[in-house]
Amino acid sequence: MAVQTVASTTNSTVDLGPAAALSCRECGHRVPLGPVFACEECFGPLEIAYDFSAYDTEKLRASIEAGPANIWRYAPLLPVPADVAGKPNLNPGWTKLVKADNLAAELGVTGGLFVKDDSGNPTHSFKDRVVAQALEAARAFGFTTLSCSSTGNLAGAVGAAAARAGFRSCVFIPHDLEQGKVVMAAVYGGELVGIEGNYDDVNRFCSELIGDPAGEGWGFVNVNLRPYYAEGSKTLAYEICEQLGWRLPDQLVVPIASGSQLTKIDKGLQELIKLGLVEDRPYKIFGAQAEGCSPVSTAYKAGHDVVRPQKPDTIAKSLAIGNPADGPYVLDIARRTGGAVEDVTDAEIVDAIKLLARTEGIFAETAGGVTVGVTRKLIESGALDPAKTTVVLNTGDGLKTLDAVAGTGLTATIRPNLDSFRKAGLA
Amino acid sequence: MAVQTVASTTNSTVDLGPAAALSCRECGHRVPLGPVFACEECFGPLEIAYDFSAYDTEKLRASIEAGPANIWRYAPLLPVPADVAGKPNLNPGWTKLVKADNLAAELGVTGGLFVKDDSGNPTHSFKDRVVAQALEAARAFGFTTLSCSSTGNLAGAVGAAAARAGFRSCVFIPHDLEQGKVVMAAVYGGELVGIEGNYDDVNRFCSELIGDPAGEGWGFVNVNLRPYYAEGSKTLAYEICEQLGWRLPDQLVVPIASGSQLTKIDKGLQELIKLGLVEDRPYKIFGAQAEGCSPVSTAYKAGHDVVRPQKPDTIAKSLAIGNPADGPYVLDIARRTGGAVEDVTDAEIVDAIKLLARTEGIFAETAGGVTVGVTRKLIESGALDPAKTTVVLNTGDGLKTLDAVAGTGLTATIRPNLDSFRKAGLA
Numbered sequence: 001m002a003v004q005t006v007a008s009t010t011n012s013t014v015d016l017g018p019a020a021a022l023s024c025r026e027c028g029h030r031v032p033l034g035p036v037f038a039c040e041e042c043f044g045p046l047e048i049a050y051d052f053s054a055y056d057t058e059k060l061r062a063s064i065e066a067g068p069a070n071i072w073r074y075a076p077l078l079p080v081p082a083d084v085a086g087k088p089n090l091n092p093g094w095t096k097l098v099k100a101d102n103l104a105a106e107l108g109v110t111g112g113l114f115v116k117d118d119s120g121n122p123t124h125s126f127k128d129r130v131v132a133q134a135l136e137a138a139r140a141f142g143f144t145t146l147s148c149s150s151t152g153n154l155a156g157a158v159g160a161a162a163a164r165a166g167f168r169s170c171v172f173i174p175h176d177l178e179q180g181k182v183v184m185a186a187v188y189g190g191e192l193v194g195i196e197g198n199y200d201d202v203n204r205f206c207s208e209l210i211g212d213p214a215g216e217g218w219g220f221v222n223v224n225l226r227p228y229y230a231e232g233s234k235t236l237a238y239e240i241c242e243q244l245g246w247r248l249p250d251q252l253v254v255p256i257a258s259g260s261q262l263t264k265i266d267k268g269l270q271e272l273i274k275l276g277l278v279e280d281r282p283y284k285i286f287g288a289q290a291e292g293c294s295p296v297s298t299a300y301k302a303g304h305d306v307v308r309p310q311k312p313d314t315i316a317k318s319l320a321i322g323n324p325a326d327g328p329y330v331l332d333i334a335r336r337t338g339g340a341v342e343d344v345t346d347a348e349i350v351d352a353i354k355l356l357a358r359t360e361g362i363f364a365e366t367a368g369g370v371t372v373g374v375t376r377k378l379i380e381s382g383a384l385d386p387a388k389t390t391v392v393l394n395t396g397d398g399l400k401t402l403d404a405v406a407g408t409g410l411t412a413t414i415r416p417n418l419d420s421f422r423k424a425g426l427a
Numbered sequence: 428m429a430v431q432t433v434a435s436t437t438n439s440t441v442d443l444g445p446a447a448a449l450s451c452r453e454c455g456h457r458v459p460l461g462p463v464f465a466c467e468e469c470f471g472p473l474e475i476a477y478d479f480s481a482y483d484t485e486k487l488r489a490s491i492e493a494g495p496a497n498i499w500r501y502a503p504l505l506p507v508p509a510d511v512a513g514k515p516n517l518n519p520g521w522t523k524l525v526k527a528d529n530l531a532a533e534l535g536v537t538g539g540l541f542v543k544d545d546s547g548n549p550t551h552s553f554k555d556r557v558v559a560q561a562l563e564a565a566r567a568f569g570f571t572t573l574s575c576s577s578t579g580n581l582a583g584a585v586g587a588a589a590a591r592a593g594f595r596s597c598v599f600i601p602h603d604l605e606q607g608k609v610v611m612a613a614v615y616g617g618e619l620v621g622i623e624g625n626y627d628d629v630n631r632f633c634s635e636l637i638g639d640p641a642g643e644g645w646g647f648v649n650v651n652l653r654p655y656y657a658e659g660s661k662t663l664a665y666e667i668c669e670q671l672g673w674r675l676p677d678q679l680v681v682p683i684a685s686g687s688q689l690t691k692i693d694k695g696l697q698e699l700i701k702l703g704l705v706e707d708r709p710y711k712i713f714g715a716q717a718e719g720c721s722p723v724s725t726a727y728k729a730g731h732d733v734v735r736p737q738k739p740d741t742i743a744k745s746l747a748i749g750n751p752a753d754g755p756y757v758l759d760i761a762r763r764t765g766g767a768v769e770d771v772t773d774a775e776i777v778d779a780i781k782l783l784a785r786t787e788g789i790f791a792e793t794a795g796g797v798t799v800g801v802t803r804k805l806i807e808s809g810a811l812d813p814a815k816t817t818v819v820l821n822t823g824d825g826l827k828t829l830d831a832v833a834g835t836g837l838t839a840t841i842r843p844n845l846d847s848f849r850k851a852g853l854a
Contacts, residue, residue: 069496069521088528088529090788096518096549101515102515102590102591102593120547120549122523122547122788122789123788123790124551124824124826156790159788160784160788160789160790161788162788163529163784163785163786163787163788164529164786164787164788166529170853175837175840179833179836180829182835182836182837183829183832183833183835183836184790184825184826184829186835186836186838187780187781187784187785187790187825187832187835188784188785188788188790189781189784189785190785190838191838191839191853192836192837192838192839193837193838193839193840193841193851193853194837194839194840194841195840195841195842195843196840196841196842196843197842197843201843202843204843205843205844205848208844208845209845209848212845214845214848214849214854353614354614354616357590357614357615357616358590358614358615358616358617359590359591360590360591361517361549361550361586361587361588361589361590361591361615362549362587363550363583363587363611363614363615397551397826398611398614399551399611399824399826399827400826402607402610402611405610405614406606406610408609408610408613408614409606409609409610409619410602410609410613410619410620410621411613411617411618411620412618412619412620412621413602413620413621413623414620414621414622414623415622415623415624416622416623416624416628416629416631416632417632417635418635418636418639418641421632421636421641422641424620426597426618426620427641
């Protein structure tokens with residue numbers, strides 16, 4: 001019912017650039033662009049269908065290279081109006097692709113190892129990329145409130161984007177979150193509503209609100225704006241290839257929460273191939289999970305096509321989705337490209353965070369520990385070829401998950417004199 | 428003695444690009460490039476003297492514009508070798524200059540208000556800019572350990588830069604710092620030494636260590652490498668002008684800790700004028716302090732040329748230097764350019780952090796609250812002209828000073844149903 005109510009606001013004159021329609025990933029049924037997310041025929045997920053037919057490869061490449069140092073250099077490939085760069089938003093993206101030679105040496109990678117470091121985004125996670133798309137859709141559909149359910153990174157990204165764009169924001173979180181996360185979400189001045197219940201209760205309430213008149217005018221970035229929102233992850237694929245000199249990497253290691261990011265990175269790579277911006281050659285996508293929330297890697301290893309839900313118990317909270325909506329698509333992509341899905345323990349996550357920090361000076365959040373840890377494990381098992389170009393994603397910032405490395409501290413304590421210094425063996 | 432010991436390692440074949448010599452800011456005495464920081468004649472501070480004579484304005488502009496999206500686009504104007512961009516470092520800079528129209532509307536600024544947001548640097552403060560210069564000097568002088576005294580931002584910046592560059596690092600901090608800051612400094616894997624004493628004790632010990640054989644091979648970024656280190660702040664001036672379309676802003680609001688950053692921003696602007704990269708017209712530089720550590724604004728308001736030390740007591744800990752080395756130079760620049768120095772209370776700092784967050788989606792550390800708060804105060808007093816182009820610096824990230832806004836929290840708590848939602852007045 002929620003779907004149909006909102007679908008009635010669909011407007012065929014909406015200008016979201018090359019976005020032509022919404023198309024069901026399962027049955028292909030097409031509907032006009034609107035704030036809907038599930039197919040009215042089969043309840044499959046809707047995603048954006050584009051019209052890229054008018055593009056000339058070399059003109060497109062030149063326009064991208066002359067574009068701004070943020071995701072809007074790819075505006076012609078995103079569901080946003082052509083003048084998006086002039087609208088108030090956080091201008092995320094064009095984060096560093098760090099050539100990680102020290103880490104490569106430790107892991108025995110000889111073919112070139114890169115870290116795509118999305119901690120450089122405005123609110124220090126990849127969520128700024130997806131929220132920026134949802135914001136443009138919200139503008140196009142005339143919403144005045146930006147909303148989401150969140151336990152962390154997304155809350156800050158929505159609060160910040162809404163503040164800058166002049167939207168009201170109303171973010172829903174479990175009422176008993178850590179104080180640090182609450183402060184980060186509250187500082188932007190929007191409504192921050194604690195729900196007496198767990199994250200599942202928060203999600204269920206948000207779905208109820210969308211179907212109610214009280215939710216009219218509300219754009220939930222990860223619910224009724226999800227088809228637009230999700231496309232933001234394509235920009236990771238675009239940037240990686242452009243930063244490699246318009247070249248596909250051989251191997252990518254991508255974290256899995258809902259699985260949406262991995263599927264959209266694959267979609268982005270396929271688009272670059274079809275547009276002629278990169279040479280069409282094989283690439284492998286590897287998915288990374290925490291052992292304490294590994295529904296997709298469990299299914300992968302068992303050879304299953306369906307993903308059995310799990311109850312999360314891991315320090316990698318930003319990846320702790322026990323019932324990942326895009327899990328089956330992730331399995332398909334990992335198998336089709338010759339990749340794999342692997343998981344690491346919480347202890348391995350902490351080790352990997354420290355490994356990345358001490359080799360490259362990058363302080364990753366726990367999700368970055370998951371991808372680096374899985375990369376190491378995949379090299380050891382032989383699944384990942386160390387002689388090939390490999391890109392590992394870090395999607396967030398260690399400052400947001402300090403507790404994970406709280407055991408790290410002083411290596412020595414001395415009195416303020418040289419004698420004490422020498423006795424500590426530091427000279 | 429420390430100075431002379433280290434000066435003996437000076438090498439005239441050192442390649443630090445356009446850096447020609449060290450020159451005393453007080454008496455003009457010149458010495459060859461080396462790890463020295465105080466004049467042997469008058470104990471005045473040494474700074475870099477450049478040879479820019481061979482530069483053609485338009486060729487230089489073109490080379491900068493074609494350069495990388497980091498500080499190394501300005502390598503021809505910095506004390507670094509020409510091939511610096513290929514060496515392992517954190518590649519900081521080229522952070523966003525955000526056109527802050529919402530904040531401008533709140534403050535009544537009509538001439539264009541911009542926030543230079545250095546929270547986008549790799550370790551989320553402007554310190555990455557200065558440490559990157561010190562690192563190149565350390566390489567040039569053959570040091571193998573990178574070191575500093577710090578209470579926060581600098582510790583992380585040095586630890587991260589050393590990790591990436593393959594240097595040993597040894598950072599000295601007071602032993603009783605907050606656990607969060609300790610974790611952030613320790614995660615990069617270098618030596619992190621707690622000193623039983625306060626920050627003054629840490630500083631005094633570091634000076635002692637430099638003069639001792641135990642400190643041989645150690646580059647203290649903010650002591651014996653300080654002349655190189657300090658030049659990193661010039662890149663803020665370069666970026667602001669280039670991002671404004673090679674134009675000087677009319678007014679800049681800059682935080683004051685030691686005062687080094689403000690003096691180097693002025694130096695950078697003067698260089699751009701002399702090189703013909705911007706039109707020579709007046710600009711005003713305003714200095715911003717916290718009332719709880721306001722030695723420079725106190726001297727400014729009293730009409731003094733000397734700065735009387737204070738004992739800091741403010742939440743703006745990154746600016747809490749009670750005896751700022753460059754205080755007299757700051758007074759001179761503020762007066763010469765027609766600017767001013769002003770201070771704000773801790774409560775005004777917190778208000779300003781929240782104001783910036785809710786208007787522009789930028790979560791600043793306390794130092795950013797100081798500059799935004801001072802900007803507001805200067806407009807109210809008429810010292811700052813709201814009809815002119817104004818750039819306000821945010822030099823750090825709110826995630827590092829969460830305590831300052833710890834009172835911020837949930838705006839409502841509800842049960843997960845629509846009835847409870849309506850009763851809370853959120854519909």
